[in-house]
Amino acid sequence: MVAARSLDVDPGNAAQHRSWEGSQGEFWAAEADRFDRSVARYDAPLLAAAAVRPADRVLDVGCGTGATTRAAARLAVAGSAVGVDLSSTMLAVARRRADEEGLDNVVFVHADAQVADLPGGSDVAVSRAGAMFFADPVAALANVGRALLPGGRLVLLVWQAAAANEWITEITTALAAGRPVPAPPPGAPGPFSMADPARVREVLDGAGYRSVSVDALHEPLWLGADADDAFGFVTGLAGWMLEGLDDAARDAALGDLRRRVEAHRGGGGVEFGSAAWLVTARRP
Template identity: 40%
Template sequence: MPADETQTSRWNGPRGRSWVENRALLDDVMRPLETTLVDAVTAAGGRRVLDVGCGTGSTTVAIARQVDECVGVDLAEPMIAAARVRAAEEGSTATFLRADAQEHEFAPGEFDTVVSRFGVMFFPDAVAAFANLRRAVRPGGALRCLVWRGPADNPFMTVTETAAGPLVPNLPVSPPEAPGRFAFAEPGVVHRALDPSWHDVALEPVDVECWMPEPELIGYFTKFGPLGLVYADLDPATRERAVTAVRAAYQPFVDGDRVRWNAACWLISARA
């Protein structure tokens, strides 16, 4: 099954462009999680690494500093283009491939390790995707992925939909276990996706404090997440009501000039 057309159009359209345009902010927000994943890859010991769902390439470039080869793959052309510019600007050895990792024909055993920072939860057929990634890894190689735990563990991530839902018609929210940010929240779902093709699948809870400058908050929730997907199409009055309600709902996370929250994740480990 090819990549979901909705996901492809979103990431090659406004969502992908928003990530590129706000790369500096998102890099800073995600850096503590990036560090966690880079440390996990270093501990795994592989020298040839595939970074799945690499986005604009921050994690790929960080891993490339520690290994012989790191290839980032993503289906979003705007993000891959930005990643290539990043690598060139930083003199990185990282390289990038615009492809659907679920079905791309990687060379068998091409990599020692597959990694992902929140890039594997969007596969329309996770079993097929992880089987394909397994073929790309040498026997004995490693898988290391960060995915989100559930909404109850990540209240920061559900503020927008809770506050804006009553005000914005048809606010897009992914059902549980559907492709999306919480698709791998339940360990059983992870095992059903990985156990057919990988060995020694394990999940370790990881909690990391993230933050952003408070003046960036409104821009953040109007460009990303469910409100970001529809914000440009809302009439001015609905926009104003939604922004007022959502900003008020985020107040418990505001600490002076910063917004702070806990990122509750699983670090998935497996062996080829």
């Protein structure tokens, strides 16, 4: 295992490491409950595809604050679950919550899964919205594959294209305030780097997987209990987009965002449309 104080990080993932060890990781750790609830409707299909059996050994890649790892551990009652993440701040939350639940078959490891010596002999590897951030996803998923037993299962949840995700288009349109929003280079690490099913298949083929399946999922993304709650969360998450605006443009952008949040308020809170791919594959 890789100790936090001598973390081996691939140079291509260094910026991600700094971000998740810094303010971004702190924000996600502080908002752990909200982030987990926001994507909670994807948990059931993800876990169903993983088909965790009582004696399975599960590897959770990019586990964050560990909700998926803990869910796997509850299913693998005679097995184990290992969560791996770049953020020590988020892992501290994960460990605390596992202790609070009394889970003794779960371990959290601070590591870069692209290059770490991952625990071998896993029956299944899962990643809920974590596989899109590797600088070299082929190398990273090949490394994950080496931790799987022959015939081991890989299950990923990744976002479809930004255009199919109302939550990101609505937020960025409001906060951009008429300015162009530059798209990242194709394949660059980020939430939508695996949005193209053809690229997903190319990456997994290059990483040595077989029996690849890519299935569409569409679920509401929950952002808050009411408009004020959701507005505060979104401005904390994406408020950096307001940089460079004068006071009038900033006020106009925030007003536009509030109107969009209000328009998505319903009986269950504020929800925006979202779309993901459920990706499954096997190690030969």
